[in-house]
Amino acid sequence: MLLKVPQWHSSLLTDYERLAIFKLAIEKYAKGIVYDLGTGSGILAMIAAKKAEKVYALELDSFTYEYAKENIERNGFKNILLYEADAEFFDYKEKADLIIAELLDTALITEPQVRVLNTINKKKVLKEDGKIIPEKAISTVQLVNSSLSYIHYDEEDKEKELSNEIIYEEVNFYKVNPLKVSYKFKLSGEYGENLGLKLRTYTILSEEFVSGPLRMLNPPLVIPLNVDGSDVKVKLSYKRGGDLDSIKVKVF
Numbered sequence: 001m002l003l004k005v006p007q008w009h010s011s012l013l014t015d016y017e018r019l020a021i022f023k024l025a026i027e028k029y030a031k032g033i034v035y036d037l038g039t040g041s042g043i044l045a046m047i048a049a050k051k052a053e054k055v056y057a058l059e060l061d062s063f064t065y066e067y068a069k070e071n072i073e074r075n076g077f078k079n080i081l082l083y084e085a086d087a088e089f090f091d092y093k094e095k096a097d098l099i100i101a102e103l104l105d106t107a108l109i110t111e112p113q114v115r116v117l118n119t120i121n122k123k124k125v126l127k128e129d130g131k132i133i134p135e136k137a138i139s140t141v142q143l144v145n146s147s148l149s150y151i152h153y154d155e156e157d158k159e160k161e162l163s164n165e166i167i168y169e170e171v172n173f174y175k176v177n178p179l180k181v182s183y184k185f186k187l188s189g190e191y192g193e194n195l196g197l198k199l200r201t202y203t204i205l206s207e208e209f210v211s212g213p214l215r216m217l218n219p220p221l222v223i224p225l226n227v228d229g230s231d232v233k234v235k236l237s238y239k240r241g242g243d244l245d246s247i248k249v250k251v252f
């Protein structure tokens with residue numbers, strides 16, 4: 001495929017593991033009517049369009065939308081209907097066999113995945129046997145040595161691990177999920193200075209296709225606690241579809 005994209009979409013497209021796992025899942029499940037929510041370059045819509053009857057591709061950002069338009073035309077896809085639209089408020093006229101939503105970020109904090117899929121569930125956009133890719137996101141927490149004193153992504157996953165990694169949430173995208181969440185953890189492990197919480201999100205695209213954190217798919221997020229020690233009790237809250245400023249931690 002020939003693709004012209006803005007800079008950060010180029011990073012998305014060169015994370016080949018991310019692209020490969022979405023391609024495998026989409027090729028397995030695309031049929032009939034498909035919606036690609038947050039189409040970006042249009043790449044996932046074009047993969048789906050080879051198997052589906054019709055693909056609705058929605059993109060919020062007008063600049064990115066123009067690139068998607070050019071890519072879809074240039075590659076000759078006649079069965080993709082592209083809209084410059086907010087997927088949260090779109091008028092979904094047809095029921096879907098498949099919904100693709102790559103509006104992901106670690107712990108679902110900075111992207112509107114939950115807000116958009118809540119709309120899909122409330123409006124019952126999916127056919128009874130329809131599928132959503134991804135279907136679930138599982139997040140974990142671990143105590144680490146934070147190398148920085150502010151919230152940051154640890155793309156290389158290199159900050160020193162001090163405790164076991166524990167699962168603290170499982171978000172099922174076939175359900176309406178809350179936007180504001182709050183969790184209490186008791187974590188213990190090796191002694192460390194500048195303790196931090198490392199959040200990792202695992203993406204369950206479908207039962208066969210699962211991805212761990214990747215450079216451009218839910219990279220590990222580190223939240224510094226600004227304390228030293230070997231065990232902590234913490235309350236963590238954030239808003240899904242908010243931004244990193246919505247993250248609040250309280251150490252007891």
Ligand SMILES: C[S@@+](CC[C@H](N)C(=O)[O-])C[C@H]1O[C@@H](n2cnc3c(N)ncnc32)[C@H](O)[C@@H]1O
Nearest residue numbers: 012038039040058059060061085086087088102
């Ligand atoms: C993580 S990128 C994924 C792009 C593409 N689907 C891919 O996998 O390469 C998310 C895209 O969704 C768009 N987006 C974000 N919020 C949206 C919304 N509420 N409705 C439609 N598009 C949205 C962004 O502008 C961005 O292009």
